[in-house]
Amino acid sequence: MQFETTTYPDLIVVHLREARIDAAGAIDFKERMREYTQDPSLRVMLDLSQVAFIDSSGLGAVVAVRKSLGPDRQLELAGLTSAVQKVFRLTRMDSVFPIYDSIPEGTGGLRNAG
Amino acid sequence: MPADPAPDTTRVVIPSDPMAVREALCALFNRLMAGPMQEDTRDTAQIVLAEALNNIVEHAYAQSPGEIEVTIEVSAHGLSCSIVDHGKPMPNGHLPSGRRPETREGDTALEDLPEGGFGWHLIRTLSQDLSYRRVGSENLLTFRIGSKQYTQ
Numbered sequence: 260m261q262f263e264t265t266t267y268p269d270l271i272v273v274h275l276r277e278a279r280i281d282a283a284g285a286i287d288f289k290e291r292m293r294e295y296t297q298d299p300s301l302r303v304m305l306d307l308s309q310v311a312f313i314d315s316s317g318l319g320a321v322v323a324v325r326k327s328l329g330p331d332r333q334l335e336l337a338g339l340t341s342a343v344q345k346v347f348r349l350t351r352m353d354s355v356f357p358i359y360d361s362i363p364e365g366t367g368g369l370r371n372a373g
Numbered sequence: 374m375p376a377d378p379a380p381d382t383t384r385v386v387i388p389s390d391p392m393a394v395r396e397a398l399c400a401l402f403n404r405l406m407a408g409p410m411q412e413d414t415r416d417t418a419q420i421v422l423a424e425a426l427n428n429i430v431e432h433a434y435a436q437s438p439g440e441i442e443v444t445i446e447v448s449a450h451g452l453s454c455s456i457v458d459h460g461k462p463m464p465n466g467h468l469p470s471g472r473r474p475e476t477r478e479g480d481t482a483l484e485d486l487p488e489g490g491f492g493w494h495l496i497r498t499l500s501q502d503l504s505y506r507r508v509g510s511e512n513l514l515t516f517r518i519g520s521k522q523y524t525q
Contacts, residue, residue: 279399282427283391312398312416314423315491322488330483342416349498350491351476 260287264295265368271295272337272362274306280317288317292324296332303328306362308338313346325356337362380448381408387426387441389434389458394426401445409449417499418452418518424492425456425514433460433512451519462507471497
């Protein structure tokens with residue numbers, strides 16, 4: 260799975276460079292996200308703008324990542340495409356995550372390919 | 374009034390494996406991009422088909438090898454799908470109820486957030502004429518996705 264990250268003083272934005280989060284990629288997704296969210300002082304935003312499709316295994320993986328962050332950090336989501344939005348809405352998971360239309364513009368962030 | 378064009382039928386047989394499911398969905402839905410189906414109907418169809426196939430891989434075959442045969446008929450009105458596998462039958466011979474896992478805005482404890490159980494809820498919400506039969510050693514699942522069937 261391809262990811263990039265942008266790190267700000269208090270925020271890490273994880274850009275998922277994949278078209279799908281599905282049953283075939285859910286475990287890999289969870290493991291990689293765990294690596295990127297180690298620093299407890301950083302808020303976490305997941306950029307889903309390139310993800311055209313998510314299934315219930317992918318959704319479960321996103322929920323698992325949210326749970327792994329514990330009660331003191333949110334998992335913020337940004338850039339949901341129409342099919343991804345539909346899955347979050349129908350399962351009411353849209354009420355569990357803060358969801359933004361777009362990611363913050365890159366001012367002073369450090370970008371890494373990973 | 375001109376007659377509707379004949380429906381376009383596709384049949385694929387794939388191994389019971391998450392990666393094979395992904396490849397089949399990608400190939401099929403890339404092809405449907407060129408067709409008459411609306412984007413929203415296509416998204417809906419892919420969600421339902423993915424959940425049905427993942428369920429067969431995970432529960433009917435449950436890690437053992439097997440084949441899944443998918444037949445899809447596409448017309449301007451939507452999509453009809455039938456899926457055959459030779460795995461285990463549905464528990465009690467019936468489709469799961471598909472009740473949405475409980476979450477209440479703001480007050481579901483973090484550890485109680487559901488990580489699964491969404492699949493049949495999505496299938497039941499998004500499909501029409503959903504039917505399951507066990508015929509001999511075969512599971513036969515059929516459903517339809519209509520162009521204007523759901524308002525949500």
